[in-house]
Amino acid sequence: MELTSKDYKKSARKAIGDPVLQSALTGLQGRLGPATATLYKNLPEGPGLRNMAYQYRRKAVDNLDVMLTTLAENIRKQGGEVHFAPTARDAVDICLDIAAGNNVKKVVKGKSMVTEELGLNRALMDKGIEVNETDLGEYIIQLAGEKPSHIVAPAIHKTRKEIGRLFSEKLGTPYTDDPPTLTWDARQALRKKFMEADMGISGCNLACAETGHITTVSNEGNIRMSTTLPRVHVAFMGMERIVANLEEHQAILRLMSMGAAAQQIGGYVSYIGGPAAPDHVDGPRAFHLVIVDNGRSRILADDEFREMLCCIRCGACLNVCPVYGKVGGHTYGSAYTGPVGAVITPLLGGINEAGDLCQGETLCGACRQACPLQLNLPRMLLALRSKLSQGDPKWNVKPKSRWEKLLFNGWNFINTHRRVYDASLAIGRVIQKIMPKSEQMLTKLPYPFNGWTQSRDMKPLAAKTFMEQWKEKKEGRS
Amino acid sequence: MDMEKEFIKTIQTALNRPETKVPDDLFTTTPSPEEVTLLEKIRTRTDPERQPLIEVLRRVVPGLHMDLHVEESIQDVARGIEKLILEKKPEWGTKKSVVCWDHPLIKELKLTDLPNLKGIDVYTTSMAADSPRRREEIRKEVQDSFIGITSADYCVAATATLAMKTRPGHARSVSLVPSIHVAVVRQVDILADLRELYTLLKWDEKERKEGLTNNLSLVSGPSKTGDIELVMVHGAHGPRELHLFVIP
Numbered sequence: 001m002e003l004t005s006k007d008y009k010k011s012a013r014k015a016i017g018d019p020v021l022q023s024a025l026t027g028l029q030g031r032l033g034p035a036t037a038t039l040y041k042n043l044p045e046g047p048g049l050r051n052m053a054y055q056y057r058r059k060a061v062d063n064l065d066v067m068l069t070t071l072a073e074n075i076r077k078q079g080g081e082v083h084f085a086p087t088a089r090d091a092v093d094i095c096l097d098i099a100a101g102n103n104v105k106k107v108v109k110g111k112s113m114v115t116e117e118l119g120l121n122r123a124l125m126d127k128g129i130e131v132n133e134t135d136l137g138e139y140i141i142q143l144a145g146e147k148p149s150h151i152v153a154p155a156i157h158k159t160r161k162e163i164g165r166l167f168s169e170k171l172g173t174p175y176t177d178d179p180p181t182l183t184w185d186a187r188q189a190l191r192k193k194f195m196e197a198d199m200g201i202s203g204c205n206l207a208c209a210e211t212g213h214i215t216t217v218s219n220e221g222n223i224r225m226s227t228t229l230p231r232v233h234v235a236f237m238g239m240e241r242i243v244a245n246l247e248e249h250q251a252i253l254r255l256m257s258m259g260a261a262a263q264q265i266g267g268y269v270s271y272i273g274g275p276a277a278p279d280h281v282d283g284p285r286a287f288h289l290v291i292v293d294n295g296r297s298r299i300l301a302d303d304e305f306r307e308m309l310c311c312i313r314c315g316a317c318l319n320v321c322p323v324y325g326k327v328g329g330h331t332y333g334s335a336y337t338g339p340v341g342a343v344i345t346p347l348l349g350g351i352n353e354a355g356d357l358c359q360g361e362t363l364c365g366a367c368r369q370a371c372p373l374q375l376n377l378p379r380m381l382l383a384l385r386s387k388l389s390q391g392d393p394k395w396n397v398k399p400k401s402r403w404e405k406l407l408f409n410g411w412n413f414i415n416t417h418r419r420v421y422d423a424s425l426a427i428g429r430v431i432q433k434i435m436p437k438s439e440q441m442l443t444k445l446p447y448p449f450n451g452w453t454q455s456r457d458m459k460p461l462a463a464k465t466f467m468e469q470w471k472e473k474k475e476g477r478s
Numbered sequence: 479m480d481m482e483k484e485f486i487k488t489i490q491t492a493l494n495r496p497e498t499k500v501p502d503d504l505f506t507t508t509p510s511p512e513e514v515t516l517l518e519k520i521r522t523r524t525d526p527e528r529q530p531l532i533e534v535l536r537r538v539v540p541g542l543h544m545d546l547h548v549e550e551s552i553q554d555v556a557r558g559i560e561k562l563i564l565e566k567k568p569e570w571g572t573k574k575s576v577v578c579w580d581h582p583l584i585k586e587l588k589l590t591d592l593p594n595l596k597g598i599d600v601y602t603t604s605m606a607a608d609s610p611r612r613r614e615e616i617r618k619e620v621q622d623s624f625i626g627i628t629s630a631d632y633c634v635a636a637t638a639t640l641a642m643k644t645r646p647g648h649a650r651s652v653s654l655v656p657s658i659h660v661a662v663v664r665q666v667d668i669l670a671d672l673r674e675l676y677t678l679l680k681w682d683e684k685e686r687k688e689g690l691t692n693n694l695s696l697v698s699g700p701s702k703t704g705d706i707e708l709v710m711v712h713g714a715h716g717p718r719e720l721h722l723f724v725i726p
Binding site for chain 2: 024028031044059070072079082083084085090136140154155159160182183184187195210211213220224239246266267268269270271273274275278280282283287293298300301
C-alpha cells in the first residue's frame with residue numbers, strides 16, 4: 001500500500017493553515033453529520049436495527065470462509081468468473097491478465113477504495129492502457145494528479161474556481177465556476193469515454209452470498225455506466241465486504257446509504273451476479289470478480305481488530321470527527337482517511353509506518369456514535385497506541401520510542417516518591433524563571449519537552465503547591 | 479484454483495477452524511412469521527388500500543427531483559409521453575428519437591400511432607436471437623435517443639425506488655443512457671417500503687424461481703452529484719430527468 005502517512009504532522013499543519021479547506025470541511029461536516037444522525041433517530045425498525053446490522057456483519061466475518069465459497073459458487077453458476085488474490089500484486093496481475101486476454105485498450109472506473117489501495121490505475125497505465133475515473137470527484141482529482149480526500153466526496157478540498165481552471169486547462173472548455181456547467185463539461189467528456197471503453201472496473205459495496213451478487217451504489221450513475229456499456233466488467237472486493245442473506249443485505253445497505261450521504265437508499269443500487277446472458281441485449285459479455293486479502297486475514301486472526309472488518313466504508317465517521325474536520329483527508333496519507341483510516345491504514349500498511357494516525361485522533365467517541373454499525377473505533381485506536389508503546393512481534397511493531405518509555409518510568413518514579421517530587425518542583429520553579437514567557441504563560445520548554453509547547457503554551461508552576469498553602473493556612477489559624 | 483484453496487485455507491486458519499464451528503443458521507431457508515404476514519398483506523392489498531401509497535409517492539418525489547404523473551389509462555400515459563417528446567429538447571444533437579423496452583405494457587402505448595410523433599424514430603430493444611449485430615444496432619439506437627421508456631418490476635413508494643430486473647428485451651441502458659428516463663408502472667406493482675420489496679424478492683415463489691437475475695437495478699431519482707462544493711446538480715452521467723407514470 002502506498003503510504004505518505006509519515007508526513008502526518010507536516011500535512012496536518014498545512015491543512016489547518018488552509019482557509020479554503022477549513023471552510024469546505026466545516027460545510028461538509030455541518031451538513032452530513034447531523035442529517036445522518038436524524039435518519040438514525042427515525043429508523044422505522046427503531047435504533048435496534050443498528051445493533052442487528054452489526055450482528056449480521058459480525059456473523060459474516062466470523063464465517064468468512066463459508067461466505068466466500070458460497071458467493072463464488074453462485075457467481076460461477078451465473079456465468080461469472082471469480083478470482084482470489086492473496087496480495088495486492090496478485091490482484092493487479094489478475095486484472096492485467098484479463099485486460100491482455102480481452103485486448104483492452106481503454107478502461108472506465110467507478111469509484112473504488114480497494115483499487116486505490118492496490119495501486120491498480122498506475123499498473124494499468126504502465127501497460128499503456130488508458131484509465132478514466134468516472135465519479136465526478138475522482139475524475140477531478142485524477143485530472144489534477146491528486147489523491148482523494150474523503151471516502152464519499154473525494155474532491156471536497158477543491159473549490160469551484162480551481163475546478164474551473166483545471167477543466168479549461170485539461171478539457172479545453174471555456175472557464176466557468178458554475179457547478180452545473182462544470183458537471184455538464186465532465187458529463188460530455190466522460191460520455192465519450194464510457195462509449196469507447198473496452199473494460200469497466202468497479203468496487204463492491206457489499207456482496208450477498210446466498211444470491212451470488214455484488215452490489216454497487218452511486219448517485220451519479222457512473223458505476224452503472226461502467227458496468228453496463230464496456231464488454232468486460234472486472235469488480236474488486238475486499239474479502240470482508242459480504243453478508244449472508246438478502247434480508248441482512250437490505251438492512252446494511254440502507255444504513256450504509258444513511259451513513260454515506262444521509263439518504264434512505266443510494267440513487268442507483270445494482271445487484272450484479274454475472275455477465276449478460278446470450279439473449280440479453282446489453283451488458284458486459286464477461287464478468288470477473290477479484291476477491292482481495294492483502295493483509296485482511298491478519299486482521300481477521302486478531303480478536304482485538306476483527307471488529308474492523310465489519311466496516312462498510314460509508315465514511316460517516318469522517319463527517320463527525322473533530323480531527324478529520326481540521327486536518328482533512330490528505331493528511332492520513334492513504335486511500336482510507338478519517339477515523340476509519342486511522343485504524344485500517346496502520347493495520348494494512350504497517351503500524352509503525354502509520355503510527356501518527358492513531359495518535360492524532362482524540363478518542364472522543366464521535367465516530368462510534370456516527371458509525372451505522374457503532375464500531376468501537378476508539379477502543380481500536382487505543383489498542384494500536386498500546387502496540388506502538390509496548391511493541392508487538394506478531395504485528396512487527398517496534399516500540400515507538402525508548403525515550404518516551406524512559407520518560408514515563410521517570411515520571412512514575414517522581415510521582416511515587418514525595419521527596420523527589422518536592423525537589424523536582426523546587427528545581428522546576430528555578431528553571432522556569434529563565435524560560436521564554438508570554439502573558440504569564442511558558443511558550444517554549446527545553447528539549448526533550450519542546451514537543452509539548454510546539455502548539456500550546458503552558459502554565460508555569462505555581463510559587464507554592466496546594467499542600468504548602470494548606471499547611472501555611474492551617475498553621476496561621478492555629 | 480490452488481490460489482483459491484490457499485486463500486480460503488488462510489481464512490480458516492485465521493478463524494481457528496475446525497475448533498470454531500460453522501453455525502447452522504447462517505442462511506435463512508424459511509420466512510419468519512413477520513415475513514409471512516407481510517407477504518400475505520402484499521398479496522391481498524386492494525386498490526383502495528393502494529391509494530395512500532400513491533399519496534406517499536406524491537410526497538416523496540419532489541425531494542428526489544422526480545416527476546410523478548398519475549393517469550387514468552394507458553392512452554393518457556401515451557399522451558403525456560407525447561407531450562414530453564414534443565416539448566423537451568435533445569441534449570446531444572438536434573434529432574429526436576426515443577427508445578423503448580420490448581415490454582407488453584410499453585407496447586400498449588402505441589407511440590408510433592400518434593400523429594404528432596410522425597418523423598420521430600421510436601426504437602424497441604428487441605432481439606430475436608443472440609445476434610452481435612443486432613446488439614450493436616441497439617447500442618447505437620439507445621445512444622442516439624434522448625428519451626428512454628421502461629417499465630419496472632416494482633415501485634417502492636416510501637423511497638420512490640424503481641426495481642428493474644434484467645430480461646431479454648429489457649435493455650439496462652434504456653433507463654441509463656438517454657437524457658430523460660420515463661418509467662410506466664401499474665398500481666398493483668407499487669409497494670409500501672423497501673422491506674416489502676426485499677421480502678418479495680426473497681420469499682415470493684415466482685421471484686425466488688427467477689432469482690435477482692444477473693443485474694437488478696434499484697433506481698431512486700435521476701442521476702445527481704454534489705462533488706463540486708456540495709452543490710447538488712442533476713444529470714451527472716445518467717438521466718437528468720425521471721418521469722414516473724402510474725396507471726390503474
